[in-house]
Amino acid sequence: MSDPTNAGAPARRTARGRFRFREYHVTTVPDTLALPTVTAECVTGEGHNCGATSGPLHTPDELTRWIAEHCATTGHQDYEQTVRSALRAEPGAWQ
Numbered sequence: 345m346s347d348p349t350n351a352g353a354p355a356r357r358t359a360r361g362r363f364r365f366r367e368y369h370v371t372t373v374p375d376t377l378a379l380p381t382v383t384a385e386c387v388t389g390e391g392h393n394c395g396a397t398s399g400p401l402h403t404p405d406e407l408t409r410w411i412a413e414h415c416a417t418t419g420h421q422d423y424e425q426t427v428r429s430a431l432r433a434e435p436g437a438w439q
């Protein structure tokens with residue numbers, strides 16, 4: 345059997361749990377380092393969605409343009425957007 349514990353984590357026992365966890369601050373990486381992307385998917389349809397996707401876009405204008413073009417050619421009006429942005433964990437003090 346393999347050891348299920350994380351070899352990199354300190355294994356101190358406490359009254360409330362087996363381990364002490366390091367506190368992390370998770371922050372959004374500034375736009376200059378990693379542009380958030382947004383993807384639109386057409387969910388128009390009875391029974392099953394159209395499923396057409398825009399691919400990753402970087403501005404609301406690009407998103408609107410893709411939806412407008414798709415709507416113009418298909419008449420589809422229902423979409424979902426997925427926003428993807430980079431996060432960074434900043435190790436904090438041990439608690």
Ligand SMILES: [Zn+2]
Pocket residue numbers: 386387388394395396414418420
């Ligand atoms: Zn569609």
